[in-house]
Amino acid sequence: MTPHTASSPELFSTAYPYREHWFGFPSLRANVRTARDTVRRQLRAWRLPGDVCTDAVLFVSELTTNAVIHSESTSVLCGLSLTSRQRLRIEVHDDGRTAACPSGMRPGCEAESGRGLLIVQQLADSWGTTVSTRTGGNVAWAVLRVEL
Numbered sequence: 001m002t003p004h005t006a007s008s009p010e011l012f013s014t015a016y017p018y019r020e021h022w023f024g025f026p027s028l029r030a031n032v033r034t035a036r037d038t039v040r041r042q043l044r045a046w047r048l049p050g051d052v053c054t055d056a057v058l059f060v061s062e063l064t065t066n067a068v069i070h071s072e073s074t075s076v077l078c079g080l081s082l083t084s085r086q087r088l089r090i091e092v093h094d095d096g097r098t099a100a101c102p103s104g105m106r107p108g109c110e111a112e113s114g115r116g117l118l119i120v121q122q123l124a125d126s127w128g129t130t131v132s133t134r135t136g137g138n139v140a141w142a143v144l145r146v147e148l
């Protein structure tokens with residue numbers, strides 16, 4: 001599995017978001033629900049379409065779960081940016097010191113986990129991971145097109 005990378009810098013830049021919301025929390029499994037609930041409330045407040053909200057909540061759940069379980073991080077920072085180009089960028093930053101490199105392993109048929117990034121890969125317009133300039137750890141991000 002290879003993250004989608006954008007050749008266009010505007011997908012990486014949130015220099016001109018017209019709406020932005022950031023929130024953080026301790027890196028605990030129980031806080032994945034907090035992240036989902038916070039994103040759901042914020043996107044409803046922005047009056048985004050239901051399908052965008054559903055996908056964004058799923059992305060935050062999967063990316064936050066990965067950060068909490070795999071990064072040895074003490075905290076997580078989530079960001080939502082709605083750009084003038086009708087794109088919703090979802091970012092999940094950790095402060096862990098492990099390298100962000102999604103494995104290409106696919107879960108077995110009986111596996112109860114391990115499909116999160118496959119879901120993100122299939123639903124996102126683009127996504128990827130890199131070093132976070134905000135936390136010094138990693139950031140996983142995904143972009144969704146928003147039809148307003």
